Amino acid sequence: MKGIVFTEFLEMVEETHSIDRVDSIIAEAAPPHGGAYTAVGTYPAQEMGALVGALARQSGTPAPELLRSFGTHIFGRFSTLYPGFFTGVTDTFDFLERIESVIHIEVLKLYPDAELPTVLAERTGPGRLRVTYRSPRCMADFAEGLIEGAAAHFGDDITIARSLPRGAAAPELVFSLARAE
Amino acid sequence: MAEGTGRAEEATWLARLERERSARKTAERLLETKARELFLRNRELAEAAATLETRVAERTAELQTALAAADAAVKARLAFLAMVSHELRTPLNSILGGLGLVQETRLDAESCRHLALVRGSADALLRLIDDILDLARMESGAVAVEPSVFDGRSLLVDAVESLRPAAVAKGLALDLRCEGLEQPWLSSDAGRIRQVLLNLVSNALKFTEDGGVLVVARLQSQPQEASFSDDSPPEAVPGQAAGQVLEVTVTDTGPGLSEADLARLFQPFVRAGKAGRDRLTGTGLGLAISQRIIETLGGTIGLDSVPGQGTTFRFHIPVAPASAPAPEPALPLQAGVARTGRLLVVDDIATNSLVAAAHLRRAGHEVDVATSGEEALEAAGLKAYDIIFMDLLMPGMDGLEATVLLRQQPGPKPRILGLTASVLGEVRQDCRRVGMDDVLAKPITGPMLLAATERWLARPAEPALIPPAVPASVPPAAPALVPPAAPVTPAATAPPPSPGPGSPRPGP
Numbered sequence: 154m155k156g157i158v159f160t161e162f163l164e165m166v167e168e169t170h171s172i173d174r175v176d177s178i179i180a181e182a183a184p185p186h187g188g189a190y191t192a193v194g195t196y197p198a199q200e201m202g203a204l205v206g207a208l209a210r211q212s213g214t215p216a217p218e219l220l221r222s223f224g225t226h227i228f229g230r231f232s233t234l235y236p237g238f239f240t241g242v243t244d245t246f247d248f249l250e251r252i253e254s255v256i257h258i259e260v261l262k263l264y265p266d267a268e269l270p271t272v273l274a275e276r277t278g279p280g281r282l283r284v285t286y287r288s289p290r291c292m293a294d295f296a297e298g299l300i301e302g303a304a305a306h307f308g309d310d311i312t313i314a315r316s317l318p319r320g321a322a323a324p325e326l327v328f329s330l331a332r333a334e
Numbered sequence: 335m336a337e338g339t340g341r342a343e344e345a346t347w348l349a350r351l352e353r354e355r356s357a358r359k360t361a362e363r364l365l366e367t368k369a370r371e372l373f374l375r376n377r378e379l380a381e382a383a384a385t386l387e388t389r390v391a392e393r394t395a396e397l398q399t400a401l402a403a404a405d406a407a408v409k410a411r412l413a414f415l416a417m418v419s420h421e422l423r424t425p426l427n428s429i430l431g432g433l434g435l436v437q438e439t440r441l442d443a444e445s446c447r448h449l450a451l452v453r454g455s456a457d458a459l460l461r462l463i464d465d466i467l468d469l470a471r472m473e474s475g476a477v478a479v480e481p482s483v484f485d486g487r488s489l490l491v492d493a494v495e496s497l498r499p500a501a502v503a504k505g506l507a508l509d510l511r512c513e514g515l516e517q518p519w520l521s522s523d524a525g526r527i528r529q530v531l532l533n534l535v536s537n538a539l540k541f542t543e544d545g546g547v548l549v550v551a552r553l554q555s556q557p558q559e560a561s562f563s564d565d566s567p568p569e570a571v572p573g574q575a576a577g578q579v580l581e582v583t584v585t586d587t588g589p590g591l592s593e594a595d596l597a598r599l600f601q602p603f604v605r606a607g608k609a610g611r612d613r614l615t616g617t618g619l620g621l622a623i624s625q626r627i628i629e630t631l632g633g634t635i636g637l638d639s640v641p642g643q644g645t646t647f648r649f650h651i652p653v654a655p656a657s658a659p660a661p662e663p664a665l666p667l668q669a670g671v672a673r674t675g676r677l678l679v680v681d682d683i684a685t686n687s688l689v690a691a692a693h694l695r696r697a698g699h700e701v702d703v704a705t706s707g708e709e710a711l712e713a714a715g716l717k718a719y720d721i722i723f724m725d726l727l728m729p730g731m732d733g734l735e736a737t738v739l740l741r742q743q744p745g746p747k748p749r750i751l752g753l754t755a756s757v758l759g760e761v762r763q764d765c766r767r768v769g770m771d772d773v774l775a776k777p778i779t780g781p782m783l784l785a786a787t788e789r790w791l792a793r794p795a796e797p798a799l800i801p802p803a804v805p806a807s808v809p810p811a812a813p814a815l816v817p818p819a820a821p822v823t824p825a826a827t828a829p830p831p832s833p834g835p836g837s838p839r840p841g842p
């Protein structure tokens with residue numbers, strides 16, 4: 154997993170909790186490099202699980218909840234870091250349709266060793282979009298957070314229904330999105 | 335305690351600082367590794383590009399060499415063929431000349447018949463040699479169109495009439511219809527068109543036993559719808575704004591051709607119907623050559639045939655209409671009164687010069703013989719000749735060189751007529767360039783020599799060296815040159831002697 158996910162996560166923890174919390178979850182997760190993450194490095198995905206698990210234990214917030222809010226947070230960061238991906242796109246559905254065909258492809262140009270999920274978007278009716286998420290890393294909660302982040306970014310009022318209960322780890326699941334009129 | 339807290343806090347911050355520094359160093363190492371990877375990759379790419387360039391250059395050079403080799407091979411083959419053709423023509427020329435002389439002596443009927451057979455075979459052999467060289471030149475693309483202004487109607491009439499004896503001998507009708515040729519002056523390669531006409535008409539006569547052959551020529555401003563689908567007339571040639579199309583059909587009432595024959599007909603040496611050996615003689619190279627000629631002239635050729643009913647060959651060629659050339663000044667020819675002159679025949683092959691001299695002496699001319707360029711110069715220094723017949727290819731000083739030197743000599747200018755077995759247009763140009771008045775194509779026949787002598791004696795010698803108003807492509811003794819009062823027998827001109835019914839000639 155790319156270092157940017159770790160550095161963004163730790164920065165979020167520092168912002169929403171404290172720098173001490175950053176120290177303590179690193180201490181608990183005990184990664185071999187002492188938590189010296191750099192955005193351009195690559196680390197095992199399990200380290201992410203360990204960090205999120207430590208934060209859940211220490212803060213009392215469930216891990217799925219943490220991952221989801223991290224998704225929302227990082228989407229905001231992406232909009233600052235990569236404004237190019239947003240030009241000409243004005244709405245959540247359009248943006249989600251571009252993840253697989255444009256955005257994650259651009260990501261691979263920056264990070265050739267990135268491990269990206271498959272995110273397929275399909276219009277199922279007026280104001281409706283079905284997003285199929287597929288990844289061996291089973292980070293559906295993170296994906297949901299990202300979708301929520303997108304909706305917030307574009308100012309769309311969207312309800313998300315999952316075909317598997319929140320927190321259930323599965324390599325593939327479906328988000329049914331409905332835009333409120 | 336406050337101090338302890340302070341130190342502990344400092345230690346925490348130091349640990350964080352250390353974490354950040356370590357992260358930075360990791361990032362820096364990563365970037366260095368990446369930079370190095372990029373550098374290596376770049377170098378690889380540059381090397382690949384360079385190798386690619388050298389490989390492309392090498393391959394290009396290889397291809398150029400191969401092309402040059404192929405080109406050289408074609409040229410060598412052509413040169414070889416030209417050489418062989420020359421080597422074959424030279425003895426054949428002597429044979430034909432000797433035969434001509436013998437034929438003019440008193441012979442009993444049987445010898446006459448035998449001689450005619452020998453003559454026919456020798457003619458056929460000569461024609462075949464010409465055809466092989468002609469085809470080879472055309473296939474190697476060495477044939478250039480030599481456009482000239484000519485009278486299309488006369489060309490058609492002459493070609494058809496030259497084959498009338500063959501038609502008469504077989505009891506066949508032979509008709510020519512011209513449409514749209516009221517203003518007959520055209521510009522194209524007259525010699526080549528004549529060649530095709532002779533090929534097609536003599537073929538048609540050969541394959542027809544009953545009925546006859548009809549030749550129809552039409553000059554059209556707009557290409558007409560062709561009557562068969564795969565052979566539409568050519569579009570007007572670009573650059574020939576007022577282009578016209580000459581369409582010629584040659585229709586016979588012969589046996590016709592099967593589908594299978596049709597497909598192979600234009601290939602060299604293919605003969606119609608294996609079983610028809612007794613009835614049909616081969617078409618030899620004639621059709622293959624005709625097709626190449628028509629294509630070279632930018633036209634199309636095709637045919638319709640119904641087995642049992644006959645065959646129609648049809649060709650279209652783009653021609654440019656032309657205005658009549660300035661009429662030739664009337665020659666001060668004393669009709670009927672044969673003039674005699676002082677002539678010199680130069681040829682290294684004694685048989686040739688003896689045969690030629692015999693023909694000329696019989697007509698009352700005063701004839702000397704030289705066997706080399708040097709001898710010719712010497713002879714010309716001693717006597718003022720009216721005409722010098724000059725063989726081109728001789729050991730030592732050749733005909734061209736001798737002509738150059740002769741032209742430098744002061745005094746009256748003799749007519750110099752080249753004799754060559756070469757059929758190449760360049761050779762003709764060389765002859766004119768060095769100052770020859772005309773070129774006669776071997777084999778030189780008696781009538782041909784006499785006609786040329788008569789013609790050139792009739793012309794005032796000075797000023798001599800305006801090139802005759804004859805297109806280079808037209809054989810020297812072509813009808814256009816011949817004063818109306820003195821028609822040359824067709825046999826002396828380019829058309830092949832008409833084949834007799836039993837003639838074993840392999841066709842035009």
Ligand code: HEM
Nearest residue numbers: 154155231238260267268269270272288290292296299300
């Ligand atoms: C500008 C927008 C986005 C950018 C720049 C971006 C970039 C990235 C990057 C760099 C990763 C890390 C890959 C790795 O660790 O090897 C990632 C992972 C991921 N992305 Fe995106 N992404 C964007 C939007 C989204 C959105 C809208 C979704 C919503 C479905 C999404 C779903 C995911 C998921 C679920 C992962 C985690 C890896 C996995 O599940 O296999 N991304 N993305």
